[in-house]
Amino acid sequence: MDLNTVVEVRDARRRDSWQAGDAWLGGGTYLFSEPQPGIRRLLDLSRMGWQPLHEDAAAGLEIAATCTVAQLSRWGRSARWRAAPLVEQCCRAFLASWKIWNMATVGGNLCNALPAGPMISLTAALDGRCRLLGQDGGERTVPVDRFVTGAGRKVLRPGELLRSVQLPARALAARTAFRQASLYGLGRSGALLIGAVDPVDGELTLTVTAATVRPIRLRFPVAPNAAAVREALDEAIAPADYFDDIHGSPAWRRHLTYHFAEQIRRELIEEQN
Incomplete structure (x- = not known):
């Protein structure tokens, strides 16, 4: 999509004072996907030379x-x-x-x-x-x-x-488990949960995303049972924290969160013992 409000694209290596209407340009896949009426100048990061x-x-x-x-x-x-x-x-x-x-x-x-x-x-x-x-x-x-x-x-x-x-x-040395679901094949994630077991102290972390409006992380220093995981989810995620859009209702996302959390717990805790 053409951004007809943009009047200048500048190399980000040139340090200029930040102005209202400025935006950083990386890959541009979001910026050029829909109108951006508030943007006047793009600061292009493609020549920064950063090692990927x-x-x-x-x-x-x-x-x-x-x-x-x-x-x-x-x-x-x-x-x-x-x-x-x-x-x-x-x-x-x-x-x-x-x-x-x-x-x-x-x-x-x-x-x-x-x-x-x-x-x-x-x-x-x-x-x-x-x-x-x-x-x-x-x-x-x-x-x-x-x-x-x-x-x-x-x-x-x-x-x-x-x-x-x-x-x-x-963290990169941890054992991990991954669960993700969408309403339809190749669709946007409705729930994406990741579990990880610390390689040093065995702490289990459970990260909830896609189902919630922000990442929610739960930590279990001692291997939890099913009830402990459910209780932790109850305390950490309020009803308003579940995302609501055309890709899934809050009730469906909540159901998947509890379902996947238990699957991850079993995979990383019970099946290893």
Whole structure:
């Protein structure tokens, strides 16, 4: 789609003061998918030269905001981390054409903050931390599950840029379980849950996305039974937290959340004993 309100596209390497109507341009798959009447200038990140993925055995994996879904998928298929299969599972949870697959960026998926964003699901479940760069030259880090605060809402300040997401080595070494459902084949996720067992202390984490307006993370230091998981879900997710749109009703999403949570608990706890 043409954006007929845009009057300038500028290389993001040129540091200019942030103006009303500015927007960062990564892959552009969202920006060019619908009218953006408030945008006057695009700051193009494509020439920043950021390495898409930087892997370190001790530190883990740093994913540049400009890394594409296709690049991350290729890494996931060859990586030797125990949690590597989760990367491909989340990449395949996209409702995406070949063009979007090769242009859409990890950073764009996070910054859109849509409940069904699978890069949000992946990075939240693996203890991801967002590295944010401010217009004043300052830098801060925010956990992914706190970066997204609601449907389409995130903690970005005006002009702030998501530079990368860091996945720690400890999280990448975890055993994981993945569950996802849509109302129809290849449809947008109605519920996407990920479980992970810490390789050091055995803590179980359960991350709920797509069903809820923001990522919900539950931690179980001691292996839970079915009742403990249900009680934790009851306390953590209010009725208003379940997302409601044409891709699924809140009641259906809630049902899937409890159903998948129990499946994950059994897979990661009971079937390992």
